[in-house]
Amino acid sequence: xFMLSISRVLKRSMVWSFALLSCLVLFAGRSFAxxxxxxxxxxxxxxxxxxxxxxxILGRLWAEARADHAKRLCEQPADAAQAEKPSCIDWAAWPxxxxxxSCSAENMAxxxxxxxxxxxxxxxxxxxxxxxxxxxxxxxxxNALRDSDIRLQRAxxxxxxxxxxxxxHFLLARSSVDEEGLDYVTRSLxxxxxxxxxxxxxxxxxxALEKASRLSRESLRPEQRSAxxxxxxxDEAFALHFLEDAYxxxxxxxxxGNASLRKGTHDYYNEHGLExxxxxxxxxxxxxxxxxxxxxxxxxxxxxxxxxxxxxxTASGRGSAAGIPYDPAMALLPDAFNVCTVITMPARTADPSxxxxxxxxxxxxxxxxxxxxxxxxxxxxAELGPFIGISVGGGxxxxxxxxxxxQSTAGAIGNLEAAVRLGLGLEGVLNEAGDxxxxxxxxxxxxxxxxxxxxxxxxxxxxxxITAAIPSxxxxxxxxxxxxxxxxxxxxxxxxxLAFSPDTYTKMAVVASNGGLVPWQSGIATPLGRFQxxxxxxxxxxxxxxxxxxxxxxxxxxxxxxxxxxxxxKSISFxxxxxxxxxFRTFSQDQTAGLLVQLYTGFEFPTSVSVxxxxxxxxPDLGTIFHFGIRVAFDWRYYF
Numbered sequence: 001x002f003m004l005s006i007s008r009v010l011k012r013s014m015v016w017s018f019a020l021l022s023c024l025v026l027f028a029g030r031s032f033a034x035x036x037x038x039x040x041x042x043x044x045x046x047x048x049x050x051x052x053x054x055x056x057i058l059g060r061l062w063a064e065a066r067a068d069h070a071k072r073l074c075e076q077p078a079d080a081a082q083a084e085k086p087s088c089i090d091w092a093a094w095p096x097x098x099x100x101x102s103c104s105a106e107n108m109a110x111x112x113x114x115x116x117x118x119x120x121x122x123x124x125x126x127x128x129x130x131x132x133x134x135x136x137x138x139x140x141x142x143n144a145l146r147d148s149d150i151r152l153q154r155a156x157x158x159x160x161x162x163x164x165x166x167x168x169h170f171l172l173a174r175s176s177v178d179e180e181g182l183d184y185v186t187r188s189l190x191x192x193x194x195x196x197x198x199x200x201x202x203x204x205x206x207x208a209l210e211k212a213s214r215l216s217r218e219s220l221r222p223e224q225r226s227a228x229x230x231x232x233x234x235d236e237a238f239a240l241h242f243l244e245d246a247y248x249x250x251x252x253x254x255x256x257g258n259a260s261l262r263k264g265t266h267d268y269y270n271e272h273g274l275e276x277x278x279x280x281x282x283x284x285x286x287x288x289x290x291x292x293x294x295x296x297x298x299x300x301x302x303x304x305x306x307x308x309x310x311x312x313x314t315a316s317g318r319g320s321a322a323g324i325p326y327d328p329a330m331a332l333l334p335d336a337f338n339v340c341t342v343i344t345m346p347a348r349t350a351d352p353s354x355x356x357x358x359x360x361x362x363x364x365x366x367x368x369x370x371x372x373x374x375x376x377x378x379x380x381x382a383e384l385g386p387f388i389g390i391s392v393g394g395g396x397x398x399x400x401x402x403x404x405x406x407q408s409t410a411g412a413i414g415n416l417e418a419a420v421r422l423g424l425g426l427e428g429v430l431n432e433a434g435d436x437x438x439x440x441x442x443x444x445x446x447x448x449x450x451x452x453x454x455x456x457x458x459x460x461x462x463x464x465x466i467t468a469a470i471p472s473x474x475x476x477x478x479x480x481x482x483x484x485x486x487x488x489x490x491x492x493x494x495x496x497x498l499a500f501s502p503d504t505y506t507k508m509a510v511v512a513s514n515g516g517l518v519p520w521q522s523g524i525a526t527p528l529g530r531f532q533x534x535x536x537x538x539x540x541x542x543x544x545x546x547x548x549x550x551x552x553x554x555x556x557x558x559x560x561x562x563x564x565x566x567x568x569x570k571s572i573s574f575x576x577x578x579x580x581x582x583x584f585r586t587f588s589q590d591q592t593a594g595l596l597v598q599l600y601t602g603f604e605f606p607t608s609v610s611v612x613x614x615x616x617x618x619x620p621d622l623g624t625i626f627h628f629g630i631r632v633a634f635d636w637r638y639y640f
Contacts, residue, residue: 033169033197033245035148036121037129038292039096042244043237045297046304047078047092050312057312062091064229067222069113084126086119093122094237095244095304099169101156103341105204105238105334109230120155124148132290139525145290150519153511160510161503167262168195168339169245173254173371181279185362191347197242197251198365199345202358204239205307206350207335208232209357212314213326227332234334236311240304246365247300248288249274253377254369260639264382274377276366286366299364307361325351381589381639389421389637391441393596397629399450402469403569403606403622404555411452413470417633419443419477425592425639426513435523435532436513441479445542448472454564455556473551475542475573483512483521488536529583540575540600545608552612555620565620566612573604577631590639598631 034042050058058077066073074088082090089097089112101121102108111118131144153159172188179187188198211232220228245251250266253274257265270288277283287296314324337346369377394416401408423439449468484490485508497505515522523532545551550568557563577598585594605624611617 033248033251033289034292035128035145035290036093036096036100036125036152037132038290038297039100039241039244040093040125041129041292042297042300043095043240043304044078044080044092045301046308048080049301049305050309054309054312057316058091058308061229061233061312061315064226065233067226072113082126084123084130086122086126089118089122091233091237093125094234095240096125097121098238098241099200099245099339100162100241101159102238103162103338104336105207105231105234106336107338108238109234109334113230117155121152124151124155137527139527141290142525146522146525150514150522153514157507160514161506162340166195166339166343167255168197168200169242170197170251170255170266171246171365171368172196172198173256174368175371177370177375181363181367182359184368185358189345191345193345195339195342195345197245198362200242200339201239201246203337203345203348204235204242204335205311205358205361206348206354207337208235208239208311209314209324209354210326210330211235212311213324214328214330215315216317217326218328224332231332231334232311232315236308238335240307243303243307243361243365244300247286247296247303249276249286250288252276252286252366252368254371256371257379258385260381260384261379263384264380265377267382268380269377276369278364279367280363284366303361303364310357310361324354379589381587383425383587383592383637383639385639386424387422387592387637387639389423389635390419391421391443391633391635392418393631393633395629395631397600397627399470400626401623402450402452402454402555403553403571403625404469405558405621405623406556407452407454407469409452409469411450411469413450413627414448415445417443417445417477419479421635421637423481423637425637435515435521435537436483436509438482439480441477441540443477443479445475445477446472447474454554467554469553471551471553473544475544476546477540477542479538479540479575481538483509484516484536485509485512486517529581530585532580532582533578534580534598535576535578538577540577540602542573542575542604543570544573544604545570550608550610555622558621563614565614565617567620568610568612569606569622570608571604571606573602573627575600575602575629575631592635592637592639594635596631596633596635598633599629600631601626601628603627 047055047058062073062077072088074082074086074090077091079090079092094108094112097112097118098105098108101118102111125148128144128148131148132141135141135144172184172194174184175187185198187193188196189202193199211228215225215228215232248270250268250270253265253269255262255266266288271291273285273287275283275285284299287293394414396412396414398410398412400410419441420443421439421441423437426436426438447470449472450470452469453467454469482491485494491509491512494505494508497508511517521533521537523530545568550570553567553569555565555567557565577600579599581597583595583597585592603624603626606622609619609622611619
């Protein structure tokens with residue numbers, strides 16, 4: 001009956017574990033482009049590149065926007081001196097808030113002007129900028145992103161799940177080598193096309209131009225001008241986020257394939273760089289998220305400057321932008337087009353006279369990679385999705401004694417093990433430090449005899465392992481691993497939320513996969529490998545003497561003058577890993593291999609005892625054995 005209960009627990013845990021990972025995989029493939037401080041630096045550089053007249057126009061427009069928001073909006077639209085713990089948000093930060101911390105210009109303006117947490121986000125971003133600058137190696141770089149992402153998820157609960165329904169931060173892959181720039185842009189903007197970075201930019205830039213045209217032509221009350229100024233700046237800032245995204249390597253490589261391919265390719269090219277060319281024919285090298293170089297910032301800032309100049313010229317009624325048409329009935333509020341939930345480009349009509357303005361901005365955007373087929377860029381996978389694998393290894397454990405109540409001499413036992421592993425991988429929701437792995441191992445274990453004997457009699461040492469307190473044994477094993485939010489198993493207990501509040505459950509799962517509510521289970525990268533505190537995340541169970549193959553042991557007498565008792569024993573051992581170390585891990589297109597070292601603790605207790613000899617002797621009193629050990633395993637997985 002006990003064995004049946006254990007089986008049911010493992011089965012139910014695995015079912016809910018797969019449900020958990022199914023939720024996570026829905027958004028695991030989503031990836032931002034530049035991190036917050038990089039977006040802000042690009043916009044800041046673009047503002048600094050404006051000529052004095054346009055900078056003055058921006059200053060006046062900003063002054064009108066902050067008329068009723070002087071405490072929240074900084075005095076200058078682009079404050080180069082701003083560092084950690086900012087007391088206000090400047091306009092240069094708006095494109096960083098767009099897309100990653102909001103779903104529309106309307107949502108972004110509300111967040112910036114009314115919420116408290118956005119100041120915390122700005123503070124975290126400033127700290128990340130300094131930490132990335134101070135990082136001396138890849139490990140420190142990863143840890144900086146880990147700390148930042150954990151803090152951002154706390155400040156903005158929707159940080160990891162926002163914009164998970166589409167690829168709006170990416171450029172569409174080219175259809176063929178013969179596709180010209182104008183044809184590509186037309187395809188990116190046409191109704192029904194997959195929502196993409198150029199489409200989102202164009203939509204919001206058009207909104208900004210139309211509202212800027214109204215601002216320059218109509219006589220409005222001060223409060224109306226202030227509202228319209230906010231709307232113009234919000235729409236353009238939201239547009240610029242996606243224009244800036246178009247210059248990140250992982251977003252140019254071409255987004256297609258399953259979540260694993262999209263994320264793996266995105267991450268690889270962002271870090272290692274990508275040779276690309278601009279539509280005008282110039283060859284360039286790009287990097288991406290969290291790896292931005294000065295030349296990357298300068299290149300993106302030039303496109304941002306051109307786009308911003310068009311809005312400023314329109315708002316002031318100068319140059320060729322003065323003739324941009326507008327709708328007098330247009331709302332004074334920022335655009336509400338939600339880029340997080342829409343899957344395809346909606347229909348929108350633009351005046352043909354605007355075409356040269358958009359061409360001037362887009363003509364220098366990097367040419368994206370080809371779609372699937374001949375000539376495609378090499379693709380890389382992240383460890384996402386279902387897998388089957390093999391785990392082989394061994395180790396040793398120190399035990400507190402034998403099963404007999406008088407066997408208190410400590411000793412050691414070695415073991416070898418092998419298992420088949422089934423599971424779902426989600427190694428990093430936000431960054432490499434995350435661990436959303438859910439897996440079930442089924443295998444066998446072979447133990448050596450214990451180093452201590454049946455009793456402490458020194459004469460027994462001459463008989464070798466024959467007199468071991470615990471003889472050589474074999475066991476069937478199971479090992480379950482899954483993340484938790486606050487306490488082990490809480491995601492299973494909270495699983496009814498999937499039916500009543502899936503968003504709440506998903507947020508819990510995101511936090512769990514990135515170290516938990518108290519993020520003490522996040523991975524720590526070092527030049528020597530990855531360390532992780534994993535207590536409660538994994539449990540191993542070994543069933544000794546199962547299926548009729550009872551283990552035969554000699555139990556010394558508890559009453560002086562009586563003899564030893566020979567028994568058949570069934571027992572169950574539980575292992576609870578505490579600290580985990582991975583010295584290396586490699587990953588190819590569909591396979592991963594790595595070495596794992598775990599320090600663990602646990603206990604073993606009898607479940608069934610029968611006396612073999614002497615006949616009619618009473619069952620001896622047996623106790624629980626406690627142990628502490630080390631486990632070394634080679635882990636191989638094949639991802640489907």
